[in-house]
Amino acid sequence: MADILKVTTPLSGYDNSTIKNNPQAGQGIHIQNPIDPSKVMRGDNRTDSGGTGDQQLAFQYGSNFGAFLNLVKNIPDLSKIFADIFFQGEEVLTGGIMGEEAAQKIASFFEATQMQAEEILPFIKEQTESAVRFNGGIFDQLRQVMAETTSVDLKAEVLNFIRKFNDMSSGKHILHDIFNTVKDMEAYVFKQTREQIESFLKELDLSAPEGQTSPNSALLKEKLLPFLGRYIAMNHDMGTIRDKISLLTVLIARYENGDRGEVLQSFSRLTGYQGFRKFFGSMTMEQFGELLHQVDMEQAAGKNQWADKFIDFLKAGVNGDAGLENKQMFQNILQSMVLNESVYMPLIHLAFPMNVDGRKLFSEMWIDPDEEGSSTQAGAKHTARIFVKFDIRELGQFKLLLLYGDNAATLQLYYPEKMQKSEADIHKGIKNILDRHHFRADNIYLQAGGGPSSPVEVFPKIHERKNSVDVRI
Template identity: 25%
Template sequence: MPDNLRITPPVTNNENINKIPITKQPGPMTPIDPSKVVQPNTDKQGDTNARFEFLLNRNSVFSKFLEQLNQTPALSETLQKFTFEAFSRPENVHDNRSAALFMKELTAAMKMESADILKNLTFQSNNRTKFTGSIFDVLRNTLNEYPGDRNLEQAISDFLKAYDGYFSTADTTQTIAKELDTLSHQIPNSYSKQLKELTEEVITDQPVKGLDLNLSVLKEKIIPLLSKYITASNDYGTARDTITLLVHNLARLNISSHQEVVETFTALLDYCKYELNLPEPKMNELKSMFLKTVTEASQKPANPLFDSLMKVLSENMKQSSSGVTQSLYRDTLTSLLLDNSVYMPFNHIFLPINYNGQFMFTEIWIEKENEKKKSGKGNAEAGGAPIHLYLTFDIKKLGYFEAAVSFSNGKADIQLNCPPSLEKDRRAISEKIGDIFTRNGLTAQSIELVTGKSAGTEKQILRKVYERKNVIDVTV
């Protein structure tokens, strides 16, 4: 019986005893008035919020891309300036500075005939990406035939990473060497001295042959030293940013061996053979395409205009002491990088030309293949999606031109905006345009000429860019 008694301490008369709170029943929910919802921080967004009101995540990659795009001048406002300077400046044979020598090379490369213009445009079109060739066309078609096959996508992705890494080994190694040199000036002398000694062990003159040794030095000596420094100093400054870039390039270099390319391609072939059941002739065709692509990629194509242009940009960034000049080259480089973003729905081609002593700067925007397919969903019966092309060219002493061309089944619709001074020549210009298309096997179905007001090519291009906020171009 006592075992069943509940024994508790006596209850005190203290009024401060914590009482068990009584759970209150929630009251009726008040409907939300949308007009009284707190508005976003429009002070920080400014005009950006007004133009991109549907962009909910202001920290997204696409939002950052648009922000950079809005802050960077157009390529025609930057690249055209110093290419025209190269065209118009007198040559000084006694100026032996490397930047001046590169400007002379650029001036010579800009002198073109009609055949040279076509050759340079074709070079940019064919070499706008490393993944150009028959093997990559077949891989794209295979992905389209097996949509949603994640294993196939992973196998192709691994191969592309290894392929890109292998044929970028020299550039990646040079970049790592520059980052190590920069880092040696950002960390204390006690660590800087050790880093410089280890950097001397990195082979930069023969990066492909010295890949294994470089990886060993980087992973077993340099990275542990930097890890020790970060642990001791807890550095979150510029040195930490440089180390982040260094690790990124090291990861890229780590999959850059010839063996990695062969192994990933072999794994891709095995998947196509055993999982997709591709026939043996198709497999042999893939192997021969791969060998041909690797052989061609090892022979880096050369283009005097493009090579001299890249030399001028990189050299002037290092040597120029003028803030305005530095900004000009930096904006030019940023524009070129933005043109290669996955959010750009166009392939962009540019060309500064000295044609018969006349300077012309032209830009061409060609709609990407995936955009063409989307725009032509309802045009399948008419023979496929039309190809859209936008063209601008600025001829000194003549004026600025814009054109929008739509190609479909060998027929073209052309809209051309000309300077007002050519108003009297509209008929002759229309006839010449028709002759140009006829000579190239096309029919100028309609030609619309406008003089004076701009046709708004830039607005058309930007409108296409803004449509990318919900779509990512993953073509390679």
């Protein structure tokens, strides 16, 4: 028995010759310095990323940022997936049995993708401006404050103000999310409780203007949440409704945080910093309040009709309305788009299908409008870096890398191999486009096939956090 259990301490009544040492007690030949939680140990050649001893600064794949990089590298190619769906055509996607509402959303989206050649540039410009959430004079000045100040407190106050403004401009959207979350709870409670929840929803003012949150916040915090808390305590319901209550509390906190008075007070605190007054002068809280009246909250909240139709289309696909065989592809598309909106992604990401004069194409692009902001580009002139993947029906996938600034451009284009005989015409066409827009082409590089597959390979700025401390929670 002693041999089976690998007992290492002699016991009375056993022959010591039969007791063997635990083979795991020794140190493996590949472990120079085993981990001891009770001590601070030398790191020797261990790397959590699985690298060699030379990779002393390799990022940890167990960290949040390491997980993000892995996802970006391994995520399915959105341009290929969506192109396959988009090129099927409206007739294929709307075939079979589906609800009238879903069919209408899909048809509306396909109609929105149709445009003329001269409409492409204004469309891309509109989508780019919508992708930048905070724009306008106030936020341009706040960016200058953040760039020049060395005060950690001032930066924290600026970020706190932006967070409150963001919640205020999104007030109606958050309120509707609250309504839908509470409405979903009705399916998980008893009839009497459901009736009480419905009465609370009737009191909720969904037409309340952004910034005027007090009446709805009072109803949600003083009546609805205590009622739901009592329901959980009495019924010991630890299922779906408890998870929805957790989501509800976060939404209520955001909604209350967007109160107009909170935004004004946050601005008032900023006026106490010299670094802030350098750009805003002696603007008072009252003057800023007048500016808020002139702000288009829908635009500030990123309202975009085309994007809304795109989202409705994706929702229909994820729900299986575009065919169950396409459901997984829609889920991959949604995952890719959410990933590209990560807080770790320092780039503008755009993705849109277009039907131009009857020819369908899908384009995805990543834009860094501030290339010299990267530590790897110290001292460089003002430049922008763009990576575009676009798929044209009947031709195939193209990949474009563009670095431009000071009216000069360096361009790399990877085109489908079957177009190799047309390389001279492609080069001439690109040169004409650059000349038409008064850009000097320092270098135009063309290659059949190949090219980078992920923005991680193109933008060094994405890697800048790899040596920072990052702990997964």
